[in-house]
Amino acid sequence: MRVLSSEVSKFIGKSVVVEGWLHKKRLLGGLTFLNIRDRRGLVQVVIKDKDEVEKLRGLQIGTVLRIEGTATEEPRAPGGAEIHDASLTVVVPVTDEPPIEIDKPLSHKSDNLDTLFDNRVVGLRNLQESKIFAIRSACLRYFREFLHQHEFVEINTPKLLAGATEGGAEVFKLDYFGKEATLAQSPQFYKQIMVGVFERVFEIAPAYRAELSATTRHVSEVTMLDIEMGFIKGHEDVLNMVQDMVFYVLSKAYEEHGADLKSLNAPDLTLQEKFPRYTVAEIHDLYTKGTGTDTTKEKDLTPDEEKWICEYAKKHDGCEAVFATNFPREVHKFYQMLNPEDGGETILAADLLFRGVEIATCPMREHHYDKMIEQMKAKGIDPEHPGFSHYLLAFKHGLPPHGGCGFGIDRFVEKTIGLANIKEAILFPRDINRLAP
């Protein structure tokens, strides 16, 4: 029966079989050390028999092996145990040299990212690389845990759409049996519709953005966590839910993956249970006073302001996550609720910023049918357009006050680990220049 690398120390003195990939070989003449990689990590195999070593002649890292030997306690071995008197079976021989090295950290310099992604298929076997995605997987699990604990229902909505009606980001167009279709830029309409069914829903799915952005924080296929919740008392409820979720996920990630995060040079976590909140106008003022660059005429936050306010909140509030609230009505979308307290000068929408970038937008929605029709018309949008009919039907048949967020998983993982580019947090990233692997 197969024993996993991490379990070998539990079979001291017994014969064990391990299966995995040849990760490293060190030949010291009469003694050969092999590192075998399986899903749990590495185990060391010591071989003295020259005929056994000879089986590996001409075989490269990546060769799939089955090894039978004796589990032996050995303080000099990594993990305190190793396999002796091994006999090797080559399951899948590999004769091609790997295009990049997988037993040492890979270069993540921006100049070398192209090589990193060109060789992604093999490079992901690098243990530092796979750690990133183990942490990502764990975070996704924590998000789901939190949301299930709060009675959210996970949904799946279509990514092939008849047309772009939501507005905002550029959309991809494609041929759909002779008709034009688009790829979903977000599940916005569907998740709101589903509030009418389950009150609380979420989806983790790709969203497609055809923007010609070439920065360290943009990709054309992004994994979004979309949340929508009904029967909220106000915008506060949305912010609190997102805040509690992020606190839960980050705390747990640092608690359970601290060693991996440290080995990836992730920054220490500076977080409070209650995230500081600043209005966009306050941030403009603070930034202008703090840097001497006047941004008070800006409608949105500039990338540098996002960085700056995160630094400010870290120092001033002891928290690396911060909400920017009360966005001005210039960036209002028709389905968002205007702030009744200031006569609609600002929107009941906030951005969650974390370690310098926007991670999520968290608006309250306009749930009154008549009010929304009014807001559509005010923006020159035709409510009679067939693309809106199903969406509006849900409102006609009753949607409670609701709100939610669009949350960028890739950016979140990038910043949690302290990576420099969103693409490093994605297995096979898609951007304006890359469609493969």
Added chain:
RNA sequence: GGGCUCGUAGUGAAGUUGGCCUAUCACGCCUCCCUGUCACGGAGGAGAUCGCCGGUUCGAAUCCGGUCGGGCCCGCCA
């Protein structure tokens, strides 16, 4: 879409004010030596027409023009 920047063995880098470059180093690869390695060590070896095209020059990895392919920032956005 705008601005800036980069391109040298499989990988990462040095050289880039023209000649010392017949292009250097490290990792990886091949051969041999090595019984406790864990970035093993030692000896030797193969591997690059310096992204591509053209120009200037006695002479170009190096200067100029074009072209292709990257990267970073802004705008837009998650």
